[in-house]
Amino acid sequence: MASDYEQERKGFWREDGDERVPEEVALQAWAASAHDALVRVAGDYHATISETDLAARVQDDSGVRTTRPPARWMRKLLGRMAVVYAAGDEPMLTTLVVDGAGQVGERHDDVALALDDVPITGVREREASAARMRLDCYRWAGSAPADGGVPAALPSRRTSRPAARTTTPREPRGPRAPRATSPRPPAAPPAPRRVAASDRPVAVCPRCFMALPATGICDTCD
Numbered sequence: 001m002a003s004d005y006e007q008e009r010k011g012f013w014r015e016d017g018d019e020r021v022p023e024e025v026a027l028q029a030w031a032a033s034a035h036d037a038l039v040r041v042a043g044d045y046h047a048t049i050s051e052t053d054l055a056a057r058v059q060d061d062s063g064v065r066t067t068r069p070p071a072r073w074m075r076k077l078l079g080r081m082a083v084v085y086a087a088g089d090e091p092m093l094t095t096l097v098v099d100g101a102g103q104v105g106e107r108h109d110d111v112a113l114a115l116d117d118v119p120i121t122g123v124r125e126r127e128a129s130a131a132r133m134r135l136d137c138y139r140w141a142g143s144a145p146a147d148g149g150v151p152a153a154l155p156s157r158r159t160s161r162p163a164a165r166t167t168t169p170r171e172p173r174g175p176r177a178p179r180a181t182s183p184r185p186p187a188a189p190p191a192p193r194r195v196a197a198s199d200r201p202v203a204v205c206p207r208c209f210m211a212l213p214a215t216g217i218c219d220t221c222d
Contacts, residue, residue: 015063023073026064030077033061038093042141046152048098048134079110086114091136102155104130127154 012026013019037057041049049057055070058077066073078094085092092111099105108126109119111133120126131151138144205218 011068012064012066015065021064026066027073027077027080029062029064030058031081033058034077034081035093036061038096038137039141041096042091042093042137043143045138045143045145045149046134047143048096048102051097051099054097075107075110078107079114082111082114086111086116091140092133093137095130095133096137103127124154 012021012023014021034054034057037049037054041047051070051074055074059065074097078097082092082094085094092115094111095104095108097104097107104127106126108130111130112119120129128151131154135144135149135151138149
């Protein structure tokens with residue numbers, strides 16, 4: 001059973017003085033640290049950073065820590081940053097963050113929503129889109145070669161080789177008569193996915209990364 005001290009440390013707190021802070025304040029502090037970290041990553045052609053490494057770096061740089069695993073808050077952090085990048089002049093730096101398999105995964109749907117686009121459902125198409133956006137980051141940071149560079153190769157799929165099967169040889173069969181088949185009509189293309197307005201990311205202040213109220217004016221920066 002966790003002690004009272006351990007229970008109290010659950011959540012978010014400032015390392016200097018152990019002051020507990022709300023999640024919104026933690027995300028604001030981490031967003032500023034994450035932006036600086038991603039700018040440095042973009043300065044290395046074809047470089048990426050894992051979610052785990054970024055989670056540790058933003059807590060070290062900001063001094064705001066949490067006992068919650070990155071899976072609980074990383075998508076919130078990068079989602080609000082994607083909104084800021086979509087509305088500003090900087091490229092989508094959040095695509096530089098990958099999981100343990102080197103992929104952006106379904107988190108890339110937040111980027112599409114921030115760009116007011118339809119999320120990509122295909123795995124390869126989604127990763128290819130993120131690779132092209134990462135190339136924009138390298139070009140923006142000046143790390144791409146003079147010819148502009150190319151998107152990095154996509155991570156290869158992990159496939160397991162089936163075990164060898166031992167079978168008894170069979171006698172060859174005679175040729176079969178072809179079966180009469182009628183041509184099938186072509187399948188109708190899938191309907192485009194519609195995104196509810198409530199699923200879109202909220203507006204975020206481009207200076208402090210705080211969520212904006214309904215007035216559109218940041219209470220922190222005003």
